[in-house]
Amino acid sequence: MTKAPESASILDLFKLSGKTALVTGAAQGIGFEIARALREAGAAVIIADLNPAVGEEAASKIGATFEALDVTDAAAVRVLAARLDALDILVNNAGIVRNVPSETISDADWEVVMSVNVNGLFWCCREFGRKMLDAGKGSIVSTASMSGLISNHPQPQSGYNASKAAVIQLTRSLAGEWASRGVRVNSVAPGYTATPMTLLGLETPEWRETWLKETPMGRLAEPREIAPAVVYLASDAASFVTGHTLVVDGGYTVW
Numbered sequence: 001m002t003k004a005p006e007s008a009s010i011l012d013l014f015k016l017s018g019k020t021a022l023v024t025g026a027a028q029g030i031g032f033e034i035a036r037a038l039r040e041a042g043a044a045v046i047i048a049d050l051n052p053a054v055g056e057e058a059a060s061k062i063g064a065t066f067e068a069l070d071v072t073d074a075a076a077v078r079v080l081a082a083r084l085d086a087l088d089i090l091v092n093n094a095g096i097v098r099n100v101p102s103e104t105i106s107d108a109d110w111e112v113v114m115s116v117n118v119n120g121l122f123w124c125c126r127e128f129g130r131k132m133l134d135a136g137k138g139s140i141v142s143t144a145s146m147s148g149l150i151s152n153h154p155q156p157q158s159g160y161n162a163s164k165a166a167v168i169q170l171t172r173s174l175a176g177e178w179a180s181r182g183v184r185v186n187s188v189a190p191g192y193t194a195t196p197m198t199l200l201g202l203e204t205p206e207w208r209e210t211w212l213k214e215t216p217m218g219r220l221a222e223p224r225e226i227a228p229a230v231v232y233l234a235s236d237a238a239s240f241v242t243g244h245t246l247v248v249d250g251g252y253t254v255w
Contacts, residue, residue, distance in 0.1 A: 005236040012151060013237040017042035020087055021234065024071055024124060025094030027054040030143060030223045031193035034091055037227035038234065042214045050094075071120030081127035086135050090128045092121040092167075095198060097160040110159050117163035117244040118170075125174055129183060136182040141233045143226075144168050144187040146249045155207055163215075165207030168245050184185070184242040186233040189202045191249025193221040218250030 005013065026035040027049040035058070039045045040079035045064035052068045059066040067084075070076055072093045081087075085154060096116050098109040113193065121142055132138025147162030167187055172205040192198055192211050198220065202208045212218055229246050232238050248252060 005111055005239050010237070012103050012209045014231060014235045015042050015091070015237075016231070016235060019089060020044045020046070021089035021091065022046040022048055022067075022084070022087055022128065023091040023093055024048045024069065024120075025050075025143075026049055026091075029197070030190065030193060030226050031091075032058050033223040033227040034093060034230045037224070038089065038233050039064060040230050041235070043234075046084070054096035062250040071124055072115040074119075076121045077120075077127050081131060084194060084246045087128050087131055088138055088199070090124060090132075090138070090140045091234070092124050092140070094120055095143060095145075095163075097157055099157050099201070100159075101156045102158045105159065111161055113159040116158070118166045121167060122170060125170070125185070128149045129174070129178065132183045132187060133178060133181050138183045139234045139238075140183065140185045141230050142171055142175070142185075142187040143190045144171070144185045144245055146247060146253050147190050148189060148245075149247070150253055152252070154200065154210055155204075158191070171245060172243045180204075180244050184233075184238070186238070186241060186243070188226060188229045188233065189245050189247045190226045190248065191215060191221060191247075191252045193223055196221060212251060214255065215249070216254065219250065221250060222250065 021038045021043040023035045025031040026047040035045050035047050040064045047064050048054050048058045048069040049068045050070050056066045098113050145164040146168040147161045148168045171185055171187040229248050
């Protein structure tokens with residue numbers, strides 16, 4: 001049975017001093033802002049990304065370290081987990097999308113979405129989760145999406161939607177398995193956020209009109225607006241929260 005954190009002020013519960021966090025897909029976009037926020041909260045941060053040039057530059061900006069990692073390579077994830085010291089926080093943020101109609105999507109496009117968004121996320125949970133279980137403590141936060149709760153339109157993306165629904169269900173499943181052993185597992189579900197991927201989609205007039213009209217707040221999120229939700233779930237402020245998906249979508253899913 002896990003114990004509540006020692007008595008502390010509310011602000012102290014959000015502090016991550018003395019903890020180490022690894023964030024996948026953190027060279028840019030939401031992942032970078034998550035890494036920055038964790039660093040500002042006091043954690044030692046490891047940026048794990050497929051692109052060394054961009055990843056090393058991102059790490060240098062915030063005083064983090066960089067590790068090259070292809071999350072779809074289970075053996076590579078295993079090697080990195082074995083090489084690193086104990087990890088307190090894992091943020092599974094690496095993800096991709098393919099906006100292709102379901103009747104014409106190729107096997108390769110379907111498989112790469114599942115490989116990154118589901119398989120890669122699970123490989124990281126499994127390998128780094130083992131170390132957390134051995135230590136009897138840890139917090140895992142995954143980047144799901146409101147697309148795991150609703151079916152976006154007008155763009156076609158059934159593979160992405162299915163993959164993010166899997167992230168949410170993996171969050172619940174792992175949380176149930178590991179709660180009594182000191183490891184919390186949660187996820188965040190962002191709405192449309194001003195990342196390079198989403199900004200590219202805005203160039204299609206029909207998509208832009210629908211996305212903004214159906215978001216009650218009438219705008220995209222900035223990546224920095226997603227990061228505080230991750231800090232909360234990673235910190236002792238969320239010590240009694242596990243198996244939860246925190247939606248940060250400007251109200252999109254209320255309609």
